[in-house]
Structures are given as C-alpha cells and as structure tokens.
Amino acid sequence: MRMKKDIMICGVGGQGTVLASKIIAAAAMDEGNAVHSAETIGMAQRGGPVTSHVRVGEGAYSPLIPVGGADLLIAFEPSEAVRNLRYLKKDGFVIVNRVPVKPTSLGSSEGYDGKREIEYVSSLCRCLVVDSDALCAPFGSSKFFNVAVLGAAAGSKELGLGAETIREEIVRIVPERFRDKNLAAFAAGYQIGENHHANQ
Numbered sequence: 286m287r288m289k290k291d292i293m294i295c296g297v298g299g300q301g302t303v304l305a306s307k308i309i310a311a312a313a314m315d316e317g318n319a320v321h322s323a324e325t326i327g328m329a330q331r332g333g334p335v336t337s338h339v340r341v342g343e344g345a346y347s348p349l350i351p352v353g354g355a356d357l358l359i360a361f362e363p364s365e366a367v368r369n370l371r372y373l374k375k376d377g378f379v380i381v382n383r384v385p386v387k388p389t390s391l392g393s394s395e396g397y398d399g400k401r402e403i404e405y406v407s408s409l410c411r412c413l414v415v416d417s418d419a420l421c422a423p424f425g426s427s428k429f430f431n432v433a434v435l436g437a438a439a440g441s442k443e444l445g446l447g448a449e450t451i452r453e454e455i456v457r458i459v460p461e462r463f464r465d466k467n468l469a470a471f472a473a474g475y476q477i478g479e480n481h482h483a484n485q
Contacts, residue, residue: 287317288445289342291350296361296370297386298333300433305359306337308435308458312450313341323348334365341445346411357443358433359434361417362386363399378443378479379406383416384427413441413481420473424466432459432467433474440478448475 296302303324310322319341321340338350355373360366360381373379385399406412415437417430432455438444439451452468459467 287342288313289344290340290356290445291354292339292341292357292444293350293355293369293372294337294339294359294360294361295365296335296382297365298335300335300386302335302337302361304458305431306339308432308447308451308454309339309444310341311454311458312446313339315450315454316446321348334368336365336369336436353483356436359438360406361381361430361434363402363406364397367402368478370406370409373410377409377410377444378441379412380437380441380443381406381412381414382430382434383414384418386467413437413478415474415477420477421470423473424470429466429470433470436471436476437478437481439471440473440475440480441482442478 294302294306306322310320313320318341323338325336338348340348340350350372350472352371353374356377358369358373358377360379362382365370366379366381383403385397403414415434417427420433421427421429435451439446439448455467455471456464
C-alpha cells in the first residue's frame, strides 16, 4: 500500500539499528513505495551514536529527514531519543526503549539510568515506552530488540506497513539460524504495539 512517511531510527553502535532500517526500507519497497535511506554514524565504534533515516514515498529530494520532519522516531536508547527529538513532527510518535545503554556521547556522566529522559520524552509527545530486557527475556538476548521494536511499531499502526510484509523481509534478510527467534520477537513486539493502539 502506497504511503508517505519519514521514519528515524536512533541508538548506539551494536544495537542493530541499521538492520531495522533495512527491513523497514525493504518492506516499504515491497509494498510499492519509493524509498530513500541513509545512516549517520557519530562515532564508528561500538557505543557510538547511530541514526538511520528512512523516507518512504515520493517527493523526498534528500535521504536525510529535516528537523521537524519525522513522523515516527524509534529510539533504541533513552538519551538518543532526547538527542534526536528535534527531528520529530509536532504530532509525531516516539517508540523508546526504557533500558539505557550509555552512549559515548554522554561522556563520563555517572548514575545515568534513562528515567529522566523517558519522562521528558513522554511529557512532550505521543509515546510508547518498551522495556527491551523484559520483551527479549524469552529469547535469551536483547539483540532481538531491533526486530521486536519493529513489531511494536507495526502493531501500534504508526509504521504504516503490513505485518506480513515485514515478516517476509525478516525471513529474507535474517540468517536462518536466528530466523525463528526473530519472528517470535517480532510477534511479541507486535502484541505490545497492538495493545497500545487499542488503549488510545
């Protein structure tokens, strides 16, 4: 189904943000949309900030989303949600991971637990807070959060892509040995997003 949507995914190196953006871009193309995408990497290392821009639909002359242009911000880390919040539209939607992963951009700050950042984001915009540890516990690793959060985005109806299309791309892109757990993680995330949507 054709759509026009600007989606930003942010996190830190090693969280799988780039794979998540590739799955979104591929699924959007499968549904007949033009797609522009790009990654901006603050520090090319594990723990450095990583931001992926996915622009779906005609009329995007640059692969980078302008400030105030994102319909959806998917943040794998609370402080990265705050850092990239300026890109969100006024009526945009944020999905943010409750669990902090201290990015190198925070320097030597101590006692960072992400709570203040979550409160700040929640006070300013429509928001779904997801706990990656709780969500991914049945799968044995938080590495499955990147696919689980896509499920939450799809279930919340904010992503605008069909769940089956995303599942097909997970099957195509994810290595076979991780496929079943990724599909289960996607389903678990989808349930959270669907519950959130039903309660709005």
